[in-house]
Amino acid sequence: MSDLTTLAANVYTLSAGRIGASAAALIGLAAAVTAWRALIRPTSRLGxxxxxxxxxxxxxxxxxxxxxxxxxxxxxxxxxxxxxxxVALLVGALATGLAAAVVRRTRRGAQVR
Structure with missing residues (x-):
């Protein structure tokens, strides 16, 4: 039976790495939500x-x-x-891909006009 006190870090311990990774994941999530909303509403200002x-x-x-x-x-x-x-790398890659699609669509629409 393993003792829980032998873990390298406590669940509630906040290190600089955990804070940085959490911030990166939240920024990536916000970017993904923004890009997704811009994709589904192309005529809005956000789009x-x-x-x-x-x-x-x-x-x-x-x-x-x-x-x-x-x-x-x-x-x-x-x-x-x-x-x-x-997690931040995956969410950031998702956000980057969605946002690239929004930028590509916006530039293509500007060239047609």
């Missing part, structure tokens, strides 16, 4: 101008997630934010 900020935020989330993942000292469960960094 016309929301692609570039969502793209920037998605790339920032991926960069911050990569920074936390490369600087983590231990593996998963050590309290360094590695799991959150992987």
């Amino acid at each position: 016309r101008f929301g692609g570039a900020p969502a793209l920037t935020a998605g790339l920032f989330a991926m960069a911050l997630g990569a920074l936390v993942a490369t600087t983590a000292d231990g593996g998963l469960g050590t309290g360094n934010g590695l799991g959150g960094a992987y």
Whole structure:
């Protein structure tokens, strides 16, 4: 039987890696929601101008997630934010892809007119 006190990090301990990974994941999630809303409502103001900020935020989330993942000292469960960094990378990639579709659609619509 394993003792719970032998874990490398407590569940409630906030390290710099966990804070950075959580912030990156939340920024990526906000970017993904913004890009998704811009895709489903192309005629709204968000649909016309929301692609570039969502793209920037998605790339920032991926960069911050990569920074936390490369600087983590231990593996998963050590309290360094590695799991959150992987989530931030995935959510940031999703946001970047959605935002790129919005930007591509916006530029194509500007060329037709």
